[in-house]
Amino acid sequence: MEKIKSSEITPESQYLSRREFLKGLGIVSASSMILAACGAQSASSTDIPTDSPANPVNSSPLPATPSPTVIDEPLTSYEAITNYNNYYEFTTDKERVASLAKDFPTSPWQIEVGGLVNKPKTYDLDDISKFSLQERIYRLRCVEAWSMVIPWVGFPLSELLKEVEPTSDAKYVRFETIYDPEKMPGQKVQWYQWPYIEGLRVDEAMHDLTILATGIYGKPLLPQNGAPVRLVVPWKYGFKSIKGIVKIDLVSEMPTSLWMAAAPNEYGFYANVNPEVSHPRWSQASERRIGDNSRTQTLMFNGYEEEVAHLYDGMDLAVNY
Ligand code: MTE
Secondary structure: OOEEEOOOOOOHHHHHHHHHHHHHHOOOOHHHHHHHHOOOOOOOHHHOOOOOOOOOOOOOOOOEEOOOEEEOOOOOOHHHHOOOOOEOOOEOOOOOHHHHHOOOOOOOOEEEEEEOEOOOEEEEHHHHOOOOEEEEEEEEEOOOOEEEEEEEEEEEHHHHHHHHOEOOOOOEEEEEEOOOOOOOHHHHOOOOOOOOEEEEEHHHHHOOOOEEEEEEOOEEOOHHHOOOOEEEOOOEOHHHOOOOEEEEEEEOOOOOOHHHHHOOOOOOOOOEOOOOOOEOOEOOOEEEEOOOOOEEEOOHHHHOHHHHHHHHOOOOOOOOO
């Protein structure tokens, strides 16, 4: 379960999916062949998405540079990633999100970026497509104690934030999901304060691991996974990784997320994956890996401790949960 550099090893499944992207670009280099030959671990090639009537995927691969880091664990299958979802705007039933979200329109789409910035800008899908895409293979650890390993395609959020130039008063980033109760039946459930809101500190948002994702397995995101653009913050519980983003604001005060408003004693602002701090109703020490249902130990900061622990120096992580 140790994280390793892609220059040292490239598991076959990751190589194969990467090769799919490169084939789309007409590039399969000699060096990628050599990396594949070194692969020690393989997952079935059925992990690679294919177009099928049951699970149609957009045909054009996204042009992405290979992930700078990989994980020596099998990737979760495309089938599982796209059919076991949390997206409360549609339903709380994970296995029905895909069918309910199937026809949700994700184009045209705009993301308004503003607040404490020098250059506010409204991005449309064409603007978003100008950011250069990278593959990022990350663990996703849900607060409900299940997890996946997902090959995202996206770009660092920092690249977009640099364009709008946050002012020195900006301390937090507030994200908002689309509000459309007619097309998202779950938003008619009054228990939650819609729209879905999430937030990060500016330094968390600027961290290189934090991405805006537009694809999975080299294919554009499907609605159930948060198309057209969603956040991915791999060292935090999955609920921080907000889907279907339409607004990003730089603000001076800590935003109140939908989950903080719904159950403040259970869900805090930080939500860093931490096996030592239990949820009030269950332990966070281990997790169930979707796909093979294996049980695995949860890692501090979801395995990204080396990269992010310094962001929380001197903080009591049990208090700042
Ligand atoms: N974003 C929105 N807008 N609505 C949601 O209900 N669920 C969150 C997060 N982002 C959610 C959301 C939770 S709890 C998790 S675990 C992840 O999305 C799941 O992402 P996935 O369905 O792509 O695996």
